[in-house]
Amino acid sequence: MPPATATPAPERTKKERYLIMSRIVLLSFVLFFNSASATYLYSFLPQMMVSFGLAESTTDSGIYGAWMASGFFAGRFISASFWGAFIDKHGRKTGVIAALGAISLCTFLFGFSNSYPYAFILRIITGLVNGLSIIGKTISTEICPDDFKAWSISVTNTIWALGMTCGPFIGSSFYGAIEGFPYLASSAVVALIGLVLTALAWYLFEETLPSKANPAAVNASGGSSSAPGRGFQRLDESGTEEDSQIEIPQRIKTFGEMNKSEQLKYILDVPNVAKLILIFGINTFYAAVIGELVPFWVAAQYKDGGLNFAYKQISSIYLDLTAPQLILQIFLYPIIQKKLGDFWLLSFGHLIHIPMFFMLPYAHWFEEGSTTMQTAWIVFWMFVRNMSSFMNFSALQRFTNDVISGDKRGRLNGFQVTFSSLLQISGPALGGALLSWSMGSGLPYPFNYHLVFLLMCVITVGVLAVIYRLQFVDDKKLKLKGEESRGL
Numbered sequence: 001m002p003p004a005t006a007t008p009a010p011e012r013t014k015k016e017r018y019l020i021m022s023r024i025v026l027l028s029f030v031l032f033f034n035s036a037s038a039t040y041l042y043s044f045l046p047q048m049m050v051s052f053g054l055a056e057s058t059t060d061s062g063i064y065g066a067w068m069a070s071g072f073f074a075g076r077f078i079s080a081s082f083w084g085a086f087i088d089k090h091g092r093k094t095g096v097i098a099a100l101g102a103i104s105l106c107t108f109l110f111g112f113s114n115s116y117p118y119a120f121i122l123r124i125i126t127g128l129v130n131g132l133s134i135i136g137k138t139i140s141t142e143i144c145p146d147d148f149k150a151w152s153i154s155v156t157n158t159i160w161a162l163g164m165t166c167g168p169f170i171g172s173s174f175y176g177a178i179e180g181f182p183y184l185a186s187s188a189v190v191a192l193i194g195l196v197l198t199a200l201a202w203y204l205f206e207e208t209l210p211s212k213a214n215p216a217a218v219n220a221s222g223g224s225s226s227a228p229g230r231g232f233q234r235l236d237e238s239g240t241e242e243d244s245q246i247e248i249p250q251r252i253k254t255f256g257e258m259n260k261s262e263q264l265k266y267i268l269d270v271p272n273v274a275k276l277i278l279i280f281g282i283n284t285f286y287a288a289v290i291g292e293l294v295p296f297w298v299a300a301q302y303k304d305g306g307l308n309f310a311y312k313q314i315s316s317i318y319l320d321l322t323a324p325q326l327i328l329q330i331f332l333y334p335i336i337q338k339k340l341g342d343f344w345l346l347s348f349g350h351l352i353h354i355p356m357f358f359m360l361p362y363a364h365w366f367e368e369g370s371t372t373m374q375t376a377w378i379v380f381w382m383f384v385r386n387m388s389s390f391m392n393f394s395a396l397q398r399f400t401n402d403v404i405s406g407d408k409r410g411r412l413n414g415f416q417v418t419f420s421s422l423l424q425i426s427g428p429a430l431g432g433a434l435l436s437w438s439m440g441s442g443l444p445y446p447f448n449y450h451l452v453f454l455l456m457c458v459i460t461v462g463v464l465a466v467i468y469r470l471q472f473v474d475d476k477k478l479k480l481k482g483e484e485s486r487g488l
Contacts, residue, residue: 066432075127084414
């Protein structure tokens with residue numbers, strides 16, 4: 001593969017720039033919806049488990065709510081590879097519209113939940129139809145030219161991350177607004193956001209899948225072409241009859257002709273891919289554990305190590321995070337990324353996770369009723385966590401999309417989300433059980449409510465070791481080895 005040559009950014013009209021920026025912002029809100037639809041129920045999950053009669057108090061509700069959260073990721077684990085293959089075959093735009101519409105419908109139906117089995121099954125179905133994470137990760141670097149990429153990644157990941165804070169805020173703000181159906185108003189608001197985005201995606205997005213965007217272009221790995229591929233021995237017109245008896249080696253399969261296991265093996269053989277999948281999976285594991293367990297921890301009774309917060313107080317924590325996170329990430333990320341590069345961004349982002357995990361549970365050291373001090377403590381450390389998570393996902397997004405060609409990008413992101421969903425299934429379930437056990441065990445530090453957070457510190461140390469084993473093509477660690485390194 002010849003080395004890429006840098007080309008100057010073309011001059012663009014105001015209309016062209018406006019259209020590019022509009023698509024980037026729209027994708028950002030599609031990913032915002034992806035996060036919000038997954039997390040909006042977290043703020044009222046403790047009360048939901050009590051209302052279903054599964055727990056006597058919010059302290060006891062963690063394990064049941066954790067399984068509810070895991071149900072969503074179980075569905076996404078089953079369907080992730082399907083969505084990756086779907087958008088590589090039928091197109092990114094088709095996938096966005098289908099997923100947005102299906103998630104909106106499932107979210108609205110969740111509002112009518114009146115029993116645990118109904119709610120749990122519907123969350124699994126919602127996970128099954130949710131391909132937005134895969135689609136968004138795939139097209140994030142495809143919908144904008146190089147001169148917009150730094151700004152695009154900053155805006156996209158910022159608004160995506162805000163969905164994790166605004167989702168629970170929406171859930172708690174509309175909780176109980178409709179008598180007899182306490183979850184319906186929250187679900188309807190989130191579903192309405194999804195329907196609006198569906199219409200905007202249909203109107204604004206253009207197809208970015210190479211074979212769909214430009215049917216005349218030949219896809220070297222998976223497309224159809226009349227030209228012979230690797231593995232052919234071709235005779236020219238001057239070949240003799242004797243020459244024609246030479247055995248022609250069997251043609252090597254193109255990527256599109258491989259079955260799923262062969263495609264997975266091909267992708268995992270690309271340098272750095274397996275490490276990137278592992279690092280991404282651990283980061284989504286963080287998001288699942290922190291996003292789902294923190295509301296249970298702060299809602300638990302103070303005597304058990306919780307903070308005894310009501311769901312309205314929980315939502316205020318998420319709201320307090322929104323404005324500073326939005327401002328700093330949009331304006332600071334391009335500067336930090338340009339100065340440090342993605343490797344150091346990824347390293348630093350994981351390093352500062354360690355003090356966050358360690359210090360967060362010390363909010364309980366403030367005496368009972370010190371709501372202002374406890375809230376300020378949690379907001380500060382959650383802000384640190386969100387900033388570091390933002391840096392991690394931004395660097396991973398760029399690295400993942402750069403190590404493999406566009407025709408395989410959907411499948412790579414599908415395999416990546418499949419693995420991460422497996423961790424997200426186990427994360428809330430194990431974390432919820434461990435948190436409930438440690439808070440009720442009566443054991444001293446570190447086996448009390450600190451235990452889950454300390455284990456996250458240990459996991460982060462292991463991830464840092466993997467990051468430092470990534471392979472680069474340059475000494476400045478700006479570009480990872482990827483598919484082109486295989487000489488295919």
